[in-house]
Amino acid sequence: MSQTTDTTVARRSYTTQHIQGNILLDGIPSEDAWNSVAWTGDFTQWQPNEGKAPHQPTEFKILYDEKYLYIAYHCIDKYPDSIIKWMDRRDQFPGDWVEINIDSYHDQRTAFSFTLSVSGVRGDEFVSNNGNNWDANWNPIWFSKTHIDKTGWTAEVKIPFSQLRYGNEVDKTWGIQVTRRIFRKEERSCWQYIPQNSGVWVSRFGELKGLKNIPMHRQVEIAPYVTVQADKYKKEEGNPFAKGFDRKLTGGVDGKYAVTNDLILDFTVNPDFGQVEADPSQVRIDGFQNFFEERRPFFMESRNIFDYQLTGSEAGGDYDSDLLFYSRRIGSSPHYTPDINDNEYLKMPQNTSILGAAKFSGKTRKGWSIGVLESITQKETATIDDNGEKRKVLVEPLTSYFVGRLQKDINGGKTIFGGIITAVNRDGGLNDLLHRQAYSGGLDFFHTWKNRTWYIRGNMIFSEVQGTQAAITNTQTAFEHLFQRIDARNLAVDSNRTSLTGTGGTFRFGKIGGKSGRHGRLFKFETGVTLRSPELELNDIGFMLTANEINHFTWAGFHWPKSFLFFRWARLNYNHWSKWDYSGKFMNQSFNFNSHASFKNNWQIGTGATTAVYDVSNNALRGTTAIRNPGNISHNAYVNTDYRKKIYAYLSIYNQWGFGNTTRYNGVDLTLYFQPMNSLRLSLAGSYSYNWRRQDQFVDNVTYNNTTRTIVSEVKQHTLRFTARLTYNITPDLTIQYYGQPYLNRPVYNHFAYVSNPMAKNYNDRFHPFNNGEVKEVNGVYQVDEQKDGIVDYTFDKPDFNFVQFRSNFVMRWEYKRGSELYVVWSQSNTPDADADLDNNVGISKSLWTNAFDHNAARNIFLVKWTYRFLK
DSSP: OOOOOOTTOOOOEEEOEEOOSOOOOSSOOOSGGGGGSOOBOOOEEEESSTTSOOSSOEEEEEEEOSSEEEEEEEEEOSOGGGOOOOOOSTTSOOSSEEEEEEESSOOSSOEEEEEEETTSOEEEEEEEGGGTEEETTOOOOOEEEEEEETTEEEEEEEEEGGGSOOOOOSEEEEEEEEEEEEGGGTEEEESSOOOGGGOOSGGGOEEEEEEESOOOOOOEEEEEEEEEEEEEOOOOTTOTTOOSEEEEEEEEEEEEEESSSSEEEEEEESOOOTTSOOOOOOOOSSSOOOOOOOOOHHHHTTHHHHOOBSOOOTTOOGGGGOBSOOGGGTTOOOSOOOOOOTTEEEEOOSSOOEEEEEEEEEEOTTSEEEEEEEEEEOOEEEEEEETTEEEEEEEEOOEEEEEEEEEEEETTTTEEEEEEEEEEEEOSSOTTTSOSEEEEEEEEEEEEETTTTEEEEEEEEEEEEEOOHHHHHHHHTSTTTOTTOTTOTTOOOOTTOOEEEEEEEEEEEEEOOOOOOGGGOEEEEEEEEEEEOTTOOOTTTSBOSOOSEEEEEEEEEEEEOSOBTTEEEEEEEEEEEEEEOTTOOEEEEEEEEEEEEEETTSOEEEEEEEEEEEEEESSTTTTSOOEEEOOEEEEEEEEEOOTTSSEEEEEEEEEEEETTTOEEEEEEEEEEEEEEETTEEEEEEEEEEEEEEEEEEEEEEEEETTEEEEEEEEEEEEEEEEEEEEEEEEETTEEEEEEEEEEEEEEEEEEEEEESOTTOSSGGGGEEEOOTTTEEEETTEEEEOTTOSSOOOEEEEOOOOOEEEEEEEEEEEEEEETTEEEEEEEEEEEOOOOGGGTTOOSSSOHHHHHHHTOGGGOEEEEEEEEEOOEEO
16 A cells, blocks of 8 residues: 555455354454454554554454454564553553444444453544544443464454444445554554544545445343442431431433434433542632533433534633533532521432433434433422421422434535534422523534545524523523623613523634645644624533623644654644624733644653733623733643653643733642553642732622622632542453542632722722721621721621542442443542631641541442343
């Protein structure tokens, strides 16, 4: 085959045959059945020396029968003692491995990936968007064995056809790609050479031919589970809900049913998420909500079909994470927490129970991608005890969540049209707090040309929320909207409204591939605009930081994907962002330059600088007015040592300086990795940050003389976090994992003022600092006497707080049968009351650190979960 970087490399093909005889899956392809097909090889380096011959050759064979696809690998290595046999969790891809990607749809956009390390660890991913999205949450059932001998290492793989999706044609042609990794050289070589300057992946696969008369295998899987759980925690005298020990026995069932060979129905009844790793601790004082990654298996698998990101630009930005469907809304903590008196005790559910959920998804042979998800969450009540008398209070109504997604590939996936619709319907209760109905939807398109290297894409969205006048008023005045701002020229709160309708969209144009220049240099860029109207509301089932924005972004960069000089690869990037609100007010102008490189010794470095030359926030003062933020310049840098070593490290720093000595942020992250033996992996990460704002940190809005005073202050915020991880593989299917994270966050407020002229060009003119005698603290409350006449004009609470938390998980996972698992879990959580230190006007103190490990205040959860998967 040609060893050129031209984008017109010939497409290879391999012809398989129906198996004749039996294969014993022992990792040694020595059975006579394998002799009916020939080895194929002639791999080409993809990294680091693209287009050249690999250091060690690779061969493979493929056979099939009525139920399975069989692959044999021969990874030749002249130095078998140098093969790296590291082990890790599933989908971590440790050490040397070999991988096959199968485009069984043959749509040239999606593929199923099966990776096998020499140590026997399996990895699997669903590939979409022509290789731009690899979803490791897809966990099919397949079988494998490996073997090391004097020629290198061999492997045998058996993949059930029921785990793949394909059409019903008699004579099939599938796309395939085989990749090998030689870890000690960090070299990857491919069977079908795909130049990196092409900017694509699946559409350039080689072809697998010879598959004939494969029966249609409808996947049927039923997986019941049983969980035994015991909770131990500190007993509270007099509290009937805190006796120190609770226990429960639960059960449920998960399942899959192939309605057709293309379309799968997933369902779960009373799902259990007890073994899921805890979310990282996180505190924000800027008013924006925290975003947490989905970790629950039911919602993670096939999520690429339901993904509808409003922006998704390489240029990034705060608006880049907004989603129409954010699955963490389903089963979240209840929206309402009742107030109780001093002599009352409260028992609150931590999360809303999911009664059941079903997901219908897949892709047809004609290019239709279909996704339908429905989930019902239970009506939840809190119990209040008043001297033995108990009463129930509704904290979350019965709720239905629905998502429907449809896409159509045209012209082999070069053009795609799609749409999405979501619906949230609540069954009464909390009507003045929550929307009764919330709907959103959108249309999207994607078109590529010139060998898929140029593209234009976009989407248009809408939302409508309905509810009582009180609920809709709450939405209008919420942090994401703030219609009550007195300087909002195009907005006003209407307390009579019972619905809001918003729109938005994103349009992007860019280039991801093409002909290479000097040293393989490739130019890429993207530019576009994203819009969110003031009434757009997505947070019932989606994720949206703020509305009322028009953002322009441009990203451009030179990439050197091939090895040159002393680099393995390198990138130089430029970004700029501009922002307006819907009244036409200019709000932000920022510029960024960043660079990244990997050296031939496998060290990686990167650095970048950003400057915000102008910035205005509509949200910072929580609804009074917009405020001009100080401009700033920031710098970041990182270095990653050679991760092929048994000990390596990652270090990053971030610094930001506000113009005129108005703000400062310093952060450092250090992670150490240690692989003392093939089966044991440890890491310890530590991060510290210091955030200082001289005067403009929001504290409170108070009423004074029929006007609103916005109180601001200086803030010094210290954050310290450590994260420890341990993974020990007894076998590839029996692992022990530990995760532990202490987290300390301490903001201290001082030098209070009120906002007097929020848009003044001079920073000091924006505030009226309280002078001596105007403000004093009494029992945790600040009293303000602006007139200095001895009469308190207004008050606000002391805003200082400490947040301390320690979370850990110890999990033993045993896949005793493919798809069937046993979990033994010990989880510990401690969030103590750490406000005793508030008078200590320092950063992270020793007593705060001690609080994090106060075992007397910890809640310990012991859990055993058993699942058994029935397969057809």
